[in-house]
Amino acid sequence: MDETVAEYIRRTVLKIPRDEIKTMLQKWGFLSETQLQTINFHQIKENISHDVVLLCEENSADIKQAAVLDIIYNHSYPNKRVWSVYQMNKTGEETELFDLTDFKKKFKRRLRSALKNVTINFREYEDNAIWIRIAWGTPYTQPNQYKTSYVVYHSQTPYVFVSASVLKSNLPLLCQALVVASNYHDIREMELRGHSLNSLKDIVFKRYNQNFQTYYPRPLQERNVAPGSADLRIIQENRSEKERIQRVNREVFGDGPQPKLEFAQYKLETMFKSDPKMDVLDKKEPFRCLVKFSSPHLLESLKSLAPAGMADAPLSPLLTCIPQKARNYFKIREKKGVFPGSFVSP
Amino acid sequence: HLTTSLPLPSERDHLRPRIDLIAFMIDIKSRYSLKNVEASLAHVDASFFLGKVCFLVTGVGRVNYCSIEMNAIWKLGKVYCSPVLFCELELEGIRVATAQRLLRMLQICAGHIPGVSALSFSSLMRNSADD
Numbered sequence: 001m002d003e004t005v006a007e008y009i010r011r012t013v014l015k016i017p018r019d020e021i022k023t024m025l026q027k028w029g030f031l032s033e034t035q036l037q038t039i040n041f042h043q044i045k046e047n048i049s050h051d052v053v054l055l056c057e058e059n060s061a062d063i064k065q066a067a068v069l070d071i072i073y074n075h076s077y078p079n080k081r082v083w084s085v086y087q088m089n090k091t092g093e094e095t096e097l098f099d100l101t102d103f104k105k106k107f108k109r110r111l112r113s114a115l116k117n118v119t120i121n122f123r124e125y126e127d128n129a130i131w132i133r134i135a136w137g138t139p140y141t142q143p144n145q146y147k148t149s150y151v152v153y154h155s156q157t158p159y160v161f162v163s164a165s166v167l168k169s170n171l172p173l174l175c176q177a178l179v180v181a182s183n184y185h186d187i188r189e190m191e192l193r194g195h196s197l198n199s200l201k202d203i204v205f206k207r208y209n210q211n212f213q214t215y216y217p218r219p220l221q222e223r224n225v226a227p228g229s230a231d232l233r234i235i236q237e238n239r240s241e242k243e244r245i246q247r248v249n250r251e252v253f254g255d256g257p258q259p260k261l262e263f264a265q266y267k268l269e270t271m272f273k274s275d276p277k278m279d280v281l282d283k284k285e286p287f288r289c290l291v292k293f294s295s296p297h298l299l300e301s302l303k304s305l306a307p308a309g310m311a312d313a314p315l316s317p318l319l320t321c322i323p324q325k326a327r328n329y330f331k332i333r334e335k336k337g338v339f340p341g342s343f344v345s346p
Numbered sequence: 347h348l349t350t351s352l353p354l355p356s357e358r359d360h361l362r363p364r365i366d367l368i369a370f371m372i373d374i375k376s377r378y379s380l381k382n383v384e385a386s387l388a389h390v391d392a393s394f395f396l397g398k399v400c401f402l403v404t405g406v407g408r409v410n411y412c413s414i415e416m417n418a419i420w421k422l423g424k425v426y427c428s429p430v431l432f433c434e435l436e437l438e439g440i441r442v443a444t445a446q447r448l449l450r451m452l453q454i455c456a457g458h459i460p461g462v463s464a465l466s467f468s469s470l471m472r473n474s475a476d477d
Contacts, residue, residue: 234348237358
C-alpha cells in the first residue's frame with residue numbers, strides 16, 4: 001500500500017472522536033467485522049489508528065477507499081467546514097429526469113478534461129443528497145488529499161452547497177462542471193455562508209418555522225396577576241410593554257428554533273451623515289465601512305435582544321430579513337431619490 | 347416596583363404607593379442601558395434629586411466587557427447629585443450586600459431612621475478632591 005495512503009488513513013482516523021471510531025469504520029465497510037474485532041478501541045487514538053492502518057495494508061487500500069472514509073467523516077461532522085450556497089438555474093421548463101450515473105460521468109469528464117490530476121469521489125445519501133469529494137492537484141503535481149473541496153447537491157433542487165478549500169482558483173472550474181453535469185444553464189453564488197450545513201439547508205429549503213400572519217386574539221387584560229414571579233411584593237410596571245415586545249418578537253421570528261448562522265456582514269457604501277458643522281469629510285464620497293455581527297448562534301441571539309432589554313423591538317429589518325432573504329452578506333448603498341436613505345442591493 | 351423605563355404607565359397611578367427611592371440600574375456592558383437611563387431621568391421630578399435617587403451600576407465584575415466609560419458614569423452622578431453604587435449581580439455575596447445597602451438607604455429615605463434624612467447623602471458623597 002502506498003505510504004501516502006497509509007498516512008492519510010492514519011490522519012483521518014485521528015480526527016474522529018475515539019467513541020465514534022468503531023461505528024465509522026463499520027459504516028466504511030472496508031475492514032471486515034472479524035478484522036474490527038481485533039482492534040482494541042479503548043487504547044489511545046494513536047495506537048488505534050496505527051492498528052487500523054496495518055489492517056488496511058492487509059486489504060491493500062488505495063486512495064479511493066481512503067477518500068470514502070473521509071467523506072463519511074465529513075458527513076458526520078459537516079460543521080467543521082464553512083459552506084457557501086450556490087443556486088443554479090435553467091431557462092425553459094424542461095423537466096428531465098435526473099440520472100445519477102449520467103451526472104457522475106459528465107462531472108468527472110468535465111473536470112478531468114481541464115485538470116488531469118484530481119481525485120473525485122461520490123457518495124449518495126437518503127435525502128437525495130449527493131456528496132462529492134474533490135482533491136485538487138495541478139498539471140504537474142498529484143492531487144493534494146489534504147486540500148479537498150466538498151460539494152453537496154440535492155438533485156431535486158437547484159441548490160448546491162460547497163465547502164471550497166483554500167484553492168479558490170478551482171471554483172470556476174467546479175461550478176462549470178456542476179452546471180454541465182446537472183443540465184442547468186448557469187450558477188450563481190448566493191450571499192449565504194455558515195458552518196452549519198443543516199441550517200443552511202433549512203434556510204434555503206424553507207424548513208424552519210416561519211411566521212405566518214395569523215390572527216392572534218388579544219388575551220383578556222389581567223390585573224395584578226404575576227404568573228411567573230414567586231414574590232408578590234415585586235410589581236412589574238411595564239407588563240404591557242413586555243407583552244408587546246414578546247408579541248412583536250414572535251411575529252418577526254416565529255415560534256420555532258432559528259437556523260444556526262455564525263455571521264452577518266454588511267458592507268456599507270453610504271454617505272457619512274454627521275452634523276454639518278463637524279465637516280468630517282470634505283469630499284462627498286461614500287464612507288466605506290464593514291459591519292460584522294458574529295455569534296455562536298446569531299439568529300437566536302438577535303431573537304433574545306429585545307426581551308433581554310438590550311434593543312428596541314421591532315429590530316431593524318436588515319437583521320430580521322436574513323432567513324427570508326436567504327442571505328447573510330449584504331451591500332448597502334445610498335438610495336438615489338428624494339428621500340435620502342439606504343437600500344439593500346442584490 | 348420594577349420598570350424598564352420612565353415615565354411609569356399612567357393607568358396604575360391610583361394603585362401606586364409613595365415612591366421613596368429610585369434606583370437607576372445601568373448595565374456596564376450595554377450602552378443602550380445608559381441611554382435608557384439618561385432618557386428616563388428627564389421624567390423624574392426635581393425633588394427626588396435631594397437624596398432619593400441613586401445609580402446602581404451592574405456587571406462590574408467583567409472588566410473585559412465594559413461598553414460604558416467610567417467618566418460618563420461619574421459625570422452622571424455629579425450632574426444629578428446622586429450616589430453611584432457598583433455591584434456584580436452574579437455573585438451572591440455582593441448581591442446580598444448591595445441589597446442590604448439599598449434597603450438601608452430606603453429606610454432613611456422613607457424617614458424610618460430618626461435623626462438621619464435623605465439630604466445627608468449628598469454631603470456624604472462629596473469628593474475630597476473637589477474642595
